[in-house]
Amino acid sequence: MVQELEPVDVVTVGAGWTGGIVAKELAQNDYQVVSLERGGERETEDFFTVHDELGYALRYKLMQDLSKETITFRNNVDEPALPMRRYGAFLPGSGEGGAGVHWNGQTWRFLPYDFEIESRTIDEYGEEKIPENMQLQDWGISYEELEPYYDTFEYTAGIAGAAGNIEGEIQDDGNPYEGPRSRDYPLPPMVDSPVLELFKETADDMGYEPFQAPSANLTEQYTNPDGVQQGQCQYCGYCERFGCEWGAKASPITTVLPAAQETGNFELRTHSDVVELLYDEDEEQVEGVRYVDRRTDEVYEQPADVVALTAYVLNNVRLLLLSDIGEPYDPETGEGTVGKNYCYQNFQASATGFFDDEEWNLYMGAGALGASFDDLNGDNFDHSDLDFLHGGNVALNQTGDRPIANNPIPEDTPAWGSEFKEQSLEYYHSSVTVSAQGAVLPFRENYLDLDPNYTDQYGQPLLRMTFDWREQDRNLVEHIGPQLEELMQEMGADQVDASTSLDGSFDITPYQSTHNTGGAVMGADPEESVVNNYLQCWDASNLFIPGASAFAHNSGYNPTGTVGALAFRAAEGIQEYLDEPEMLADPSS
């Protein structure tokens, strides 16, 4: 029997970065907020014994339980999709704080170019530059409009970095290609390590503009505008896939969730698995959500004036499809919007150097300790004679080389036996990789829908992912890869193994990045987008869907900075909506 609960002002589906930001902002403005989180509670103290590579990094303690819910995957529409039975390419989190607990902390702003990518490409190169099946589109918001929300996210999280552009003034130490920011980062950048210095000196000599990458690993103790204090990073080398026992990696559990709790207007319900949004198609409203308490199997309905769909990208899209909200995207006709423009990240261009006469303390590190340059990202270089668009941020990251996952061996070394052992011991402290974080642009045949065969623990269809690399991706790698090879040679490596081509299809087996994007994209035209530039759903004016699902394409950076900014934008939209219930942006096409 379904139990109907007392209505609240706002319910969020999930309590990660986006849910936490929405909850905090609304609760601080005296609205009653409930967050429904399918996983359990988490706190900093849980991570006193976190330095366990097997348990966290390889047995995925902080990730969602695939036996209960996963996705299915295929490269193209002619294949049967099969379930992702075990973890590989990406790692959706679960539990309070979501993936914001186990992230590395690399916190970027997208380029001004990204938000107007279609119109800028046409202006600069003409319409014919965009391949026929590439669904490039503007985001319905400009960088300048989003800047204040980026700023708020960075000051809430305590981001450490060197500004490259403050109100149009280019700064010496930062990224000269970034959009103008209203002020500097709240914290100074992370420290240098010898290998980062080598990267930056070499890149500088070669004419690139390197800088210390922005980081949510806090460089100083920091009290944020909500009065929450976080700790200082100790460079212990256990960030990605781990939680931080210092409270020194900005996460929802160390920032927005406690600030929401403090108001007295916020309730977090863990083990609460939302299975459907209650949609009234005639009214174009959601009435609330239905969820299952995983501990008791009781089913509840939580009515709310506003629903914020703040789960992971993939679950946002799946819940829309399961709830019959919006028109599912059809790759044959190109019509429909829900599930459209699924994108990912292309890390294929890389170069690994093996140094015979160097040793570095590479087990020390931090998730966002890195040096990078943006000369090959966005439209920061001329694409007139190139057969691809966009590019990627190039970086050398020192995240902490833990010993199970790091056994660097030069090409042609056997994968086992005495030679493997000798080489992997030899180069454990003497091998580093530079890589480009390639943007992935939307293509007609890359999309998300519901699987016809496989179901979750409740018998509901799994989400089906159809995705493959395109010529765009291959050409990007062939352009950037050789430049990374040259960079690594200049750094002095005795052997360089470079990846300069992207062969074959996207493979869901090896870990690549948890940078899944799109499927409920934002825009100015309801025919082309699911949400407007307040992340408000065109088909349900009291439904807001922040998160990377709103990305119209994926840029050459980690997504979380933009996810955070969009969540603050959505929170503002929700307040405006509660004040005066209406669509906050007029559709235009």
Place this chain on the structure above:
Amino acid sequence: MPDGDTPDGDEPRFDFTRDVSRRRLMRTGGGLAVFGIAAPAQGSFNAEDFDVARLQEMDEVEVEEQGLEYFTIRQARVVHDMTARIYPSDDNGPGAPEAGVVYFIDGQMNSAWGRGERWYMQGPFAGKDPTDPFEEDAEEPADIDESPRVPWAETNPSETQGWQYALTPNEAYDQGIHAVEEYVQAEYDADSFTGLEDEQQDEVIEALEEGEVETFEDSDIDPDGFFLLVRQNTLEGMFSDPMYGGNREMVGWRLKGFPGTPGALGSYREMIEEDEYVELEEGDYRKLADDVESLGIDGENDEPA
């Protein structure tokens, strides 16, 4: 406009660091060096208490029935010998036989991971006909077929689709070991993989890696899939925390010069900037049990949700 763009320096209302340090003071009896605040390097970890065997004096573990949780003694001996070829003892120091990797893998077989409890193991499986899990709704008219019929038995998973074997890890070991033994009996004058010379064992592992072991035809896993599983578990058993049964006396970490948990060196914040490579000494290695003991949090850390 979003608010909150004026950070004030007032007394914080929540303070995670203070919380951590208070607990540390309460529970560690002054062992501040654990997190490196009071004494950054080496700290109070006492090298004299470091009672591990010297690397070159380590012995191969005995594979004995009473120490096993999952494998039969025969299975364990095969796995022990396979790991010994994958990460051998040689001029570069001890390997899987000394680290006790077989006991690590045996423990994993009997864990939630080995049972595939957090893997999606619902059918249908490519290459196998399903037992009609989708026709349970018998009242549905037969002519309504919303889903395209997939000829599952004739379907081969693409290599890009990841693990599609209808097997949990421990079932994969059961079938894999069985197929290896059958192969050895067919190809060599031996009763078991364990009866082969080192070079012959290497041949068998090469054949697995190449996917060319015919006796796997009757099993639900491919020879190369089995090889990848054993290789991965061997590295895990070499380099995971000793609490999992491998990496005995932190031998893998000492081979590699990996200090374990950062407790041994405390914070790396001061050290990471320095040009000098830190040559670790015996007393610098530290396992989770050392952290747990010095923090006084034994048994408190439940499995995160």
